[in-house]
Amino acid sequence: MLYLAQVHKNEFLEQHELRLLARQKADNFWEIIPEEALILLGKGNFFSENLLVLVELSPSGHIERLEDATNWVLELVKSYLSTGITPEFLREEAERAEQCRQYLTLQNQDIARRSLELEARREQIQALEESLQRDKNGNGHSHPENSGC
Numbered sequence: 001m002l003y004l005a006q007v008h009k010n011e012f013l014e015q016h017e018l019r020l021l022a023r024q025k026a027d028n029f030w031e032i033i034p035e036e037a038l039i040l041l042g043k044g045n046f047f048s049e050n051l052l053v054l055v056e057l058s059p060s061g062h063i064e065r066l067e068d069a070t071n072w073v074l075e076l077v078k079s080y081l082s083t084g085i086t087p088e089f090l091r092e093e094a095e096r097a098e099q100c101r102q103y104l105t106l107q108n109q110d111i112a113r114r115s116l117e118l119e120a121r122r123e124q125i126q127a128l129e130e131s132l133q134r135d136k137n138g139n140g141h142s143h144p145e146n147s148g149c
Contacts, residue, residue, distance in 0.1 A: 001023055001024065001056070001057055001059075002056050003020045003021070003022065003023050003054070003055050003056075003057060004020075004021045004022040005018035005053050005055050006018070007047040007049060007051040007052075007053060008038075008049065009049055010038075013040065017038045017039060018038065018053065019036065019038055020037040020039065020055075021033060021052075039057075041063075051068065052069040052073065053067060054067050054072055
């Protein structure tokens, strides 16, 4: 699993460690790690204090890959922040999308209701036409002496 981490020096052990800050859950979805999680780098690893790194950990928690996160952060800035896509903007867009979804749901319900009303009226008109036709046919055959002959 891929993590964003920050390098710290553990003064007691006199070696660097990684403080895990966030973990990748999906391609474009990360979550903050709320609890403090540390991984010792060992004495042979020298990194600048507070350096941000991307670290890939095996399922057992061993470091498989470690790289400077500068290019990754710059790509995020270029892809999202330079176009004005902020968390607030995304929240507003999500709210607008939800409002549109609710509006469309109401419109769909209204259309369905109107469709049912039209179908009921059509059936009423059809029933009236059939009734008028029966009355017309029934009147013509029940009084042959009034046919003008």
